[in-house]
Amino acid sequence: MATIAQAIRMALHYGEENLQLAHVFGEDVGLPLGGVFTATQGLKTAWNSPLDERGIIGAAIGLAMAGKRCVAEIQFCDYIFNAIDLLKLAGNTCWSTNGDWNLPMTVMTPVGSGIRGSLYHSHSFDAMMTHIPGWKIVIPSNPKDTYGLLISCLKELNPTMFLMPKAMMYLGGDELIPGEPASGLKALIDKPVDKAAAENWQPQWPPELTDYSVEIGKGKIVREGTDITVVSYGRTLPLCAKAADQLSQEGIKAEVIDLRSLWPYDWELISKSILKTQCVLYVNEDTEVTNFGEHLIRRTVDEFFYNLSAPPKLLAGAFIPGVGLAHSLEMASVPQLNNIVEAIRSVIASKV
Amino acid sequence: MATIAQAIRMALHYGEENLQLAHVFGEDVGLPLGGVFTATQGLKTAWNSPLDERGIIGAAIGLAMAGKRCVAEIQFCDYIFNAIDLLKLAGNTCWSTNGDWNLPMTVMTPVGSGIRGSLYHSHSFDAMMTHIPGWKIVIPSNPKDTYGLLISCLKELNPTMFLMPKAMMYLGGDELIPGEPASGLKALIDKPVDKAAAENWQPQWPPELTDYSVEIGKGKIVREGTDITVVSYGRTLPLCAKAADQLSQEGIKAEVIDLRSLWPYDWELISKSILKTQCVLYVNEDTEVTNFGEHLIRRTVDEFFYNLSAPPKLLAGAFIPGVGLAHSLEMASVPQLNNIVEAIRSVIASKV
Amino acid sequence: MTTVDSATLLKIHDLMVKNRLLEERLITMFKQNQGFFWIGGPGEEAFNIPLGLQVKKGHGLDYDYLHLHYRSSGILMAMGMDPMDAIRQMKNSALDPHSGGRNFAGHFSMRKWNVAPITSPIEVQYLVAIGTAIAQRDHGGTGITIVNGGDAGTAEGDFASCLVWASRPKQELPMLIIVTNNEWGISTSAKTQHGEKHIADRGNAFGIKTQVINGNDVNESFAAIQEAMHYVRTQRKPFLLEAKVSRLYGHSSASGGMFNPNEEDPLPLLQKKLIAANLLSAEAIETLRAKYEEELRLLADQVKTEPQPDPHSIYDFTYWQQQGKYW
């Protein structure tokens, strides 16, 4: 079963062959490394850029203007914050020209904690990014969605931000990606570790890959339930699913939604679920002040104040300047399984 | 009565003389202009930097490290978004060194709409800034608070962000600043428009200025009321006060809070008011998705869900990539008096 | 140095007058409260018109891409932009094709001619230009990427990024990198900020060809642009061209929009030469001036009658072809 890193690679390969993807670039994205998470290994259009995030985003905008579809990588989202103005520029270009220009381009960047990344390899980017108008923003939590969302990004005519939960890059999923061989993928598309073997290596891409897409803006129910709605994405999503499984043994039936798209997001799916469960917990790992989950809470109370039988809650990262390196610090700074279990229990306990 | 621009100048002058303020710098901050809003006219430590926001913020951090207190200006907050990483760096320096370094520095920048500034002279910065830990953030809405908050920033041992509502720069207040002469201020401290007179001009600073401070973290009730709590700051604050005045004629008694500090903020004041009025409207002009007002709503429902007799509301800027230049566009994009009046009415109407 | 033939000189002069009067019309509109803000390029015509005339105009990779500064009306005028549209933008008319009344004067966007939207943030165009230049490097042909900006803006790291990306070994970009040096950034004198003798010298370390010219001289400008463009078009490598220009009406309406007699005005300079060469008479110049003045005044009157943008349109085009509130 493909990992997220492999799913990205296959989607980009499919894009190169079928969707006019012309440039995959960023720091260490090309040979020899193929990306710090191997997500761009073996791709024919991948190349190494200068160490310059502002140049990378600027180049992506220009390539889009020239009609050349590209995927630009920022090595870690922790290093994207010197280019927020350029992300805003990409997001306002169609609007400020009253529809003259559109920018079909994708930026991808790893986000989140989970690898003991300390201050600068643990950042989340959902809060700031959802505050920037004009983009579509996705974040998968399993390989199949990774593939499908990335294909959708490559087909999209507006700027798309593809956030990769870095803690899960090498995790396999439960489902095959359409066209993925049932076994042996690693031997086909992973560059050998052995130096000699790696030298003239060429990937053997699965020939049956398709344009399987996950529509941007569509979430997914990953656990059905009637007692509480839990909405999450990225690294914390599987933890929410696990928490639901664990609590089901206590008779608590949590409905878990994988949002997948942060903008636009699947409000219809959330609404239906809240109307059923009458309470909601939003979970993400960005710092909790001016957090995207707070937007979702605002909308929840805007529309469902009188349908709620408990206050809607947010479980997010502590409002501190970074995630500390030590295991003890990381665990205490961003939501873990036990925090999610506790939070669900506490919302349910507060239901009237 | 001093304007906000004059209040800034006087506070900075006081700082130069009494609080070791050693550098006031930024683009066009020094001679001959003294800032695009004249807020740094006549100051002895003001100087013009290169056109380089990243250099400006970097230099401010370094000056703070060297024990030199500075105020660095970003000409418009619209141009601060290429330096978000540096603001984050300033905010994490004390934390990441486990308390080894502190950074007593102030960044000031004009924010908000109201001058037909189009895309790049209308931005708000409260949402993104409140998402950055490690700073203290203030925004005055009248000259006296301007003076008092800026003095507090100059005394503060941590990074402070001083947001200036640009639409109100030249508006006078209702109250004298301590030490401000009762009349004739303009003749004393405004650079003459006449070229010859301006040539060798020196300001005559009021000699009686004091270290009058407004504590960071303390809001203020500007209208007392029992029917609804309205929390705002910056450009929209006086509009809220006006709306309250207008509605009082209909018998609606709105309590209006000027938050003044966005971080830390005066939760005690808000709490007391909400417990009294049982409903709340938050008003700001930043774009409404992942907006600081949504944080305040989250906290409101976290703590006062069962005390509320109406859903808490946010009135903020439309979620679009910019404020359009045309009058019709600006009016429709950010909250205006009539929108505030409507919003208050609608919350009150929804009270059960 | 090539000398410009008489017909071209006269054409340049004609466009310079027209462009100057357009800018003066826009300033007048500001002063008459027919617009909220003016910024533009009076004083840069002797460089900008020759540049615009030599652009390979069209849509797509075979043509030049332009990433311009907010003082570039002369370039677009020489390419054939309708002055009416500049006036529409000044008046934030709903019919403004550059931004639909959303953006400031001088912030043009013309996708049909590869003119990237002009942005208020200084220097980001030097980054975006990298992208079209990469596409053109791959595409080949003779289309190039042209980027310009002011002197003060080169202090932003983005200017350096452009030089870095344009000069990567074996990956050089076909890019004409221009700095229009008027020795001011708003109120700040270049003398107080620039340790470089010439800004163009910054190209040397990267092996980028450079030249510094008097942008107030039509002949010098035309020839230098021609040579630089020829180099970039054929060698597919970057060229950094610094043109000394004037800022005739101050920074913008924010600084009053007043004529500054201390700046050298390239227009009478050229006119003196044309008269001396018997190519034009003082009367003919006056007639030309009067003609354009009248034309532009009429256009401005007409724009006054155009509708303002519909407030309900604020959400339109947040996304490609999207109309109305979308969430």
Add this chain to the structure above:
Amino acid sequence: MTTVDSATLLKIHDLMVKNRLLEERLITMFKQNQGFFWIGGPGEEAFNIPLGLQVKKGHGLDYDYLHLHYRSSGILMAMGMDPMDAIRQMKNSALDPHSGGRNFAGHFSMRKWNVAPITSPIEVQYLVAIGTAIAQRDHGGTGITIVNGGDAGTAEGDFASCLVWASRPKQELPMLIIVTNNEWGISTSAKTQHGEKHIADRGNAFGIKTQVINGNDVNESFAAIQEAMHYVRTQRKPFLLEAKVSRLYGHSSASGGMFNPNEEDPLPLLQKKLIAANLLSAEAIETLRAKYEEELRLLADQVKTEPQPDPHSIYDFTYWQQQGKYW
């Protein structure tokens, strides 16, 4: 060129060995799961030790400010940093004085010696350095600001900003600007990215004095640093020094932390010279090595017994002297 006297050479050698063994100890700790991530400077000792020895060490404007790259342990070691503290940071011990177990190995902070916190984001130190240099320009004296960083990082606009701010007319900054050029940025070869012959050439346009040296040669490094420092200390102007150095164990633990035999190792280079000059014997070198190896192993063992950070401390020092959750 000054030659370094024997006593100093021996001292440098001693510190080079000690520093190398410290880095090797940290790498071993990573491989033993005694730390999550290693990054550091083995291969840069012949430059970094001579630099550290010549720093004017102390607190405040009369002393040098240091804004360093994450490969700078040698500089601090030469200044007298306790290697135990580097080990503590590697192990994210609660007693790590640089970051309290919060930051990666090699990310030192020593306010008492004007050592600004080393940050993960590449190149921002070149901006922060502007500030301490301004303060020192105003203060006078002989204290200077020293900033270093890698070759790939110079592609960030921040490097250019540093040159711009350092060379403003009559406002020059007393700043020693260093680039340690190991010809790699993680996996990316400098050859594919740099159009410059020498990175240091970028100083020329700004009138900044520059030099390119072999940073693997102790004598050359010591002398060049001495001269450059003397210039900056006395002329109060910037100097841009590029040192060619080695990256002996790859980029970081993320690339395996393996010894790379293709890189020139400055340590045996020096040792050969010392032996040839009869200043040291092979046995003495082996003894020295064994001594430090044992010392550092013991320190690492000791650190193992130290407590990890208290999870309740995560809010501490978000603000100066603040402890506990503050909101």
